[in-house]
Amino acid sequence: MKRNNPKHAHQGCIALFERLSEYIDRELDPPTCRDIEAHIESCKPCQVCLETLKQTVDLCRHLQRQQVPETFSLKLREVIFDLVEKKPG
Amino acid sequence: MPNPSDPPKNNDNDAELIRSINDGRQELFFELVRRYEKSLYNFGLRMCGNPSDAEDMVQDTFLNVFRYLKGFRYETKFKNWLYRVATSACLKKKRRSKFAPERELSLDEFLPADESAVSKEVPSWASQPLTQVLDEELGGIIRNALLELPEKYRLVIVLRDVEGFSTQEAAEILDLTPSNIKVRLHRARLFLREALRTYYET
Ligand SMILES: [Zn+2]
Numbered sequence: 474m475k476r477n478n479p480k481h482a483h484q485g486c487i488a489l490f491e492r493l494s495e496y497i498d499r500e501l502d503p504p505t506c507r508d509i510e511a512h513i514e515s516c517k518p519c520q521v522c523l524e525t526l527k528q529t530v531d532l533c534r535h536l537q538r539q540q541v542p543e544t545f546s547l548k549l550r551e552v553i554f555d556l557v558e559k560k561p562g
Numbered sequence: 563m564p565n566p567s568d569p570p571k572n573n574d575n576d577a578e579l580i581r582s583i584n585d586g587r588q589e590l591f592f593e594l595v596r597r598y599e600k601s602l603y604n605f606g607l608r609m610c611g612n613p614s615d616a617e618d619m620v621q622d623t624f625l626n627v628f629r630y631l632k633g634f635r636y637e638t639k640f641k642n643w644l645y646r647v648a649t650s651a652c653l654k655k656k657r658r659s660k661f662a663p664e665r666e667l668s669l670d671e672f673l674p675a676d677e678s679a680v681s682k683e684v685p686s687w688a689s690q691p692l693t694q695v696l697d698e699e700l701g702g703i704i705r706n707a708l709l710e711l712p713e714k715y716r717l718v719i720v721l722r723d724v725e726g727f728s729t730q731e732a733a734e735i736l737d738l739t740p741s742n743i744k745v746r747l748h749r750a751r752l753f754l755r756e757a758l759r760t761y762y763e764t
Contacts, residue, residue: 490673491669491748494747495744498729518681521681521683525681525684528687529755532758533719533724533754534724536701537698539603539607542617545603545617549595549599549620552625553591553592556628
């Protein structure tokens with residue numbers, strides 16, 4: 474980051490940048506959260522940074538799950554059936 | 563006072579099922595398969611990137627679970643133990659195929675290079691509701707970006723953000739400290755965010 478961007482070059486932005494994931498995950502103590510919120514309120518680039526990271530996390534959390542292919546599912550049960558048969562309780 | 567016949571505190575449905583299996587009702591192992599095959603298969607897809615490796619991984623995992631189930635310690639959550647077994651099945655698989663090169667991701671590489679790279683507005687992909695953004699194509703972009711992550715970062719982000727394990731649980735599954743998990747997770751997320759930015763903004 475260049476120094477001629479006074480708003481975004483200062484140490485506060487970098488310190489915040491390092492903790493954004495913990496902030497999103499609510500893993501920080503309340504005073505730290507308040508500091509971060511106060512900073513974000515007044516710093517547009519950090520706000521953009523937070524919002525894009527939040528959305529990235531949300532997208533991961535909502536990835537579509539695929540069904541297990543039926544042929545595999547049947548094969549798996551056959552393999553396990555053999556095991557169960559071989560090794561009775 | 564807890565009733566002595568009450569199941570131990572840490573018990574969940576799985577623990578009960580496993581007790582029955584270990585008491586000789588082995589046919590109940592199919593219930594364990596039914597509960598977890600879909601999540602394990604999807605975990606395999608995210609980690610290995612192709613259906614046939616994912617299938618191998620799921621099968622190896624269940625075989626190992628079957629083999630070692632007697633040694634399961636009930637103070638652990640079964641699902642965490644299961645993913646531990648699955649993770650090592652994944653890592654074995656991976657040594658045999660091609661994967662993203664191992665390298666360290668540093669925070670610096672994600673800092674904006676200069677003033678012109680600093681966005682002043684939240685881009686529309688991040689300000690719109692998720693349901694309007696997440697379509698099949700974007701899903702594919704994310705899946706590919708996950709596969710481009712070096713494995714140690716991919717494991718962490720897949721366990722935390724895709725599978726939904728907590729920091730503490732991911733640390734148990736991977737034998738890492740929680741702070742290690744947090745560091746890797748943050749870098750993995752930043753990597754993914756770059757992939758999304760590139761997709762939308764170039
Ligand atoms: Zn800032």
